Amino acid sequence: MNTVLTMEPAIHHFSIEGKPVACKKYGSGHINNTYKVTTDSGHSYILQRINKFVFTDPKAVMENVGAVTEYLRSRVSDPKETLNFILSDKGVYYHIDAEQEYWRCYEYADGVCLEAPESDKDFYESAIAFGRFQQMLAQFPAETLHETIPMFHNTVNRYCMFRDALEADRVGRAAGVAEEIRFIMDREDEAGTIVRALDAGELPLRVTHNDTKLNNVLLDKTTRKALCVLDLDTVMPGSSLYDYGDSIRFGAATAAEDEEDLSKMSLDLHLFRVYTGGYLKACPGLLDKELELLAMGAKIITLELAVRFLTDYLDGDRYFKCNYPTHNLVRARTQLKLVADMEEKWEQMQRIVTEEAANR
Ligand code: ADP
Ligand code: GN1
Ligand code: MG
Numbered sequence: 001m002n003t004v005l006t007m008e009p010a011i012h013h014f015s016i017e018g019k020p021v022a023c024k025k026y027g028s029g030h031i032n033n034t035y036k037v038t039t040d041s042g043h044s045y046i047l048q049r050i051n052k053f054v055f056t057d058p059k060a061v062m063e064n065v066g067a068v069t070e071y072l073r074s075r076v077s078d079p080k081e082t083l084n085f086i087l088s089d090k091g092v093y094y095h096i097d098a099e100q101e102y103w104r105c106y107e108y109a110d111g112v113c114l115e116a117p118e119s120d121k122d123f124y125e126s127a128i129a130f131g132r133f134q135q136m137l138a139q140f141p142a143e144t145l146h147e148t149i150p151m152f153h154n155t156v157n158r159y160c161m162f163r164d165a166l167e168a169d170r171v172g173r174a175a176g177v178a179e180e181i182r183f184i185m186d187r188e189d190e191a192g193t194i195v196r197a198l199d200a201g202e203l204p205l206r207v208t209h210n211d212t213k214l215n216n217v218l219l220d221k222t223t224r225k226a227l228c229v230l231d232l233d234t235v236m237p238g239s240s241l242y243d244y245g246d247s248i249r250f251g252a253a254t255a256a257e258d259e260e261d262l263s264k265m266s267l268d269l270h271l272f273r274v275y276t277g278g279y280l281k282a283c284p285g286l287l288d289k290e291l292e293l294l295a296m297g298a299k300i301i302t303l304e305l306a307v308r309f310l311t312d313y314l315d316g317d318r319y320f321k322c323n324y325p326t327h328n329l330v331r332a333r334t335q336l337k338l339v340a341d342m343e344e345k346w347e348q349m350q351r352i353v354t355e356e357a358a359n360r
Contacts, residue, residue: 008035008047010103013095014086017043028115028215029231030320036108044108045086049101050094054319055233058102060146062094065104065232067144068137075136080109081228111218111227115256121224123251123271124278126217129226130209130247131282134240137207138285142237145207152210152234153242155304156192159184162307165314173314177329183336184307191303193296194241202289208238214251240290241297244279248272248298249305253338258331265337269348272298276356284360291357295349299342306335 007023018039026036026046033049050058065085072082084107088095095103117123151157166174166181174181197203209216209229216231250257252271255264276294280286286294312319313328322328342349 008037008049008103010049010095010097010101011037011045011047011105013088013090013103014045014047014105015089016045016086016105017041023047027113031233037105044110045105046108047103047105049103050233052102055148057146057148058094061148061233062092062102062104064145064148064235066093068140068232068235071140072133072136083107083109083228083230083232109218109228110221112221112224113218113230114214117214117251117271119224120271120274122219123214124274125219125224125226126214126247126251127275127278128282129217129229130212130243131279132226133209133229134206134243134283135285137235140207142205142207145236147236148234149236152236153238153301153304154195155300155307156195158304158307158311159188159191162311162314165311169314171314171316173329177310177313177332180306180310180329180332180336183339184303184310187303187339191300191307194239194293194300197289197293198239203239203241203293204287204290205237206240207235208240208243210234210236210238210242210246212243212247212250214247239297240283240286241293242301242304244276244294245297245299245301246305247275247279249302249335249338251275252298253334255334257334258327259334260330262333262337265334266341267338267345267349269345269352272349273352273356276353277359280356280360291353294353295342295346298349299339302335302339302342306332306339309335 007020011020018041020037021040022038024036027034031051031054035047037045037047055061069083076082085093086105093104114122211231211234218228218230220227252268252275254266254268259265309328309332317328320328
């Protein structure tokens with residue numbers, strides 16, 4: 001994946017140190033086009049083309065990201081603990097090229113970015129990073145943030161979009177996924193639990209990250225301590241339950257998000273406990289109702305991701321990057337298998353949350 005490319009010309013519009021000499025595709029994000037650029041003075045940068053299909057207002061994204069990183073910078077002890085964006089020749093945090101594509105550039109942080117935890121400590125540290133992030137943004141003025149993707153984690157609306165895609169059946173794939181559709185529809189009522197509780201004012205609306213996968217956090221190379229939270233594109237008002245849950249969905253799973261052998265996919269209860277303990281420690285302000293629904297957060301976000309992957313499959317793979325034609329279907333199936341396993345382990349998940357909450 002890290003192939004050497006010719007230099008992306010957008011880099012010349014940012015005030016970087018040295019002359020850019022190498023440019024490689026980088027990382028395994030599903031949304032933006034990411035490159036690592038190195039210069040002759042030994043500096044490295046991340047250069048990204050923002051996905052305009054996903055983020056229809058890239059300026060609003062960069063206003064959010066700029067405001068959040070500036071706010072965090074005034075609260076962290078070391079500038080490496082937050083992303084450091086580079087100004088363009090127009091004095092803003094983005095560059096618009098001749099094709100009206102938006103680019104941004106920020107300092108490459110020399111750390112470890114994992115697809116799966118290599119030890120309990122790695123996963124614990126990611127919980128500390130996301131928990132601390134949540135805690136640091138507790139007083140951030142939420143009303144100043146743009147809703148960069150409207151109703152991003154509104155699971156009820158995700159079901160509506162799923163129904164629309166099913167009805168439209170743009171590429172004729174609906175007939176082949178009847179079993180998956182049934183599994184999803186059988187859980188529709190439960191999937192709305194968080195949205196209903198937010199609407200009823202029983203759960204607080206917080207400033208949340210909304211994309212808390214393990215590969216969106218950076219660990220220190222030597223100490224393996226949490227260094228920095230990445231991918232701030234979806235920082236918006238939301239629920240802590242989706243943030244906590246998404247980390248579990250991705251990092252406490254025994255297989256990759258796109259594992260084809262479903263027998264390999266389950267919930268690792270030990271890692272579930274590790275993350276829960278770390279998150280509750282780093283984010284002590286969670287309310288009783290949030291604690292009560294924490295395990296539900298993990299189940300609902302996993303279901304939501306299954307719905308989103310299957311919606312995109314039915315829609316002809318326009319949203320998530322895919323490496324082969326059934327990639328989204330494979331992803332949806334692994335998520336559904338994980339939901340089924342969580343149902344098997346439901347009582348144990350609830351007990352672990354209660355125990356870790358009591359041990360805080
Ligand atoms: P996407 O929205 O496509 O997921 P990300 O912003 O998460 O894009 O970036 C993709 C990947 O690039 C990340 O998962 C991480 O591996 C790597 N990455 C992003 N920012 C940095 C950074 N500042 N330093 C080092 N690696 C980074
Ligand atoms: C996308 O950008 P990335 O790869 O970190 C997606 C998340 C999904 C995730 C599934 C803006 O995250 O919502 O949970 O894929 N980001 C957006 O892996 O839709
Ligand atoms: Mg990412």
